[in-house]
Amino acid sequence: MPQPAATRPAIHPGTRIGHVHLKVADLERALAFWRDVIGLEEQQRYGDQAVFLSAGGYHHHIALNTWESKGGAWPPPGTTGLFHVALVYPDRKALAQALLRLLEAGWPLEGASDHGVSEALYLRDPDGNGVELYRDRPEAEWPRDAEGKLAMVTRRLDLNALLAEAN
Numbered sequence: 001m002p003q004p005a006a007t008r009p010a011i012h013p014g015t016r017i018g019h020v021h022l023k024v025a026d027l028e029r030a031l032a033f034w035r036d037v038i039g040l041e042e043q044q045r046y047g048d049q050a051v052f053l054s055a056g057g058y059h060h061h062i063a064l065n066t067w068e069s070k071g072g073a074w075p076p077p078g079t080t081g082l083f084h085v086a087l088v089y090p091d092r093k094a095l096a097q098a099l100l101r102l103l104e105a106g107w108p109l110e111g112a113s114d115h116g117v118s119e120a121l122y123l124r125d126p127d128g129n130g131v132e133l134y135r136d137r138p139e140a141e142w143p144r145d146a147e148g149k150l151a152m153v154t155r156r157l158d159l160n161a162l163l164a165e166a167n
Helices: 027-037 092-105 159-163
Strands: 020-023 041-046 050-054 062-065 085-089 111-114 118-124 130-136
Touching: 027 041, 027 050, 027 062, 027 092, 085 092, 092 118, 092 130, 092 159
Parallel strands: 020 062, 085 130
Antiparallel strands: 041 050, 050 062, 111 118, 118 130
16 A cells, blocks of 8 residues: 655655657747757657757757647746746856857847856747756855755846856
């Protein structure tokens, strides 16, 4: 008999998010964003219905498909769905280079925040999906309260200082 949820062990700490499938209206338009602006590499196509993209040759981090959404519209405000998908960059320089790619492509940001534990850029893909590009600070630098508990913040991210690290 299964244990009650309160007594079951937590999820294994080695568990991680694998890949994300995004429903898109136009595969080529979405691909132009995720491949050409963000910089993910195309790994495989399923005809004109799906494309699998990744960083570093992994089978896929992001899949784009039109199986249920070809020609579809953005979800209206006030509905449920994906808030955003987040891509984690290995360091501040890589995040700065991602910002530079966005600026060079003329892609608009919706926000940029310093959360104490991370620095993040927020935007939307062509289908209205929220996208967060961020880097984590080393855990030793995370802000903590007097009791040692995590104390995340939301402050304005200095984009000029970030861009200075792009080269």
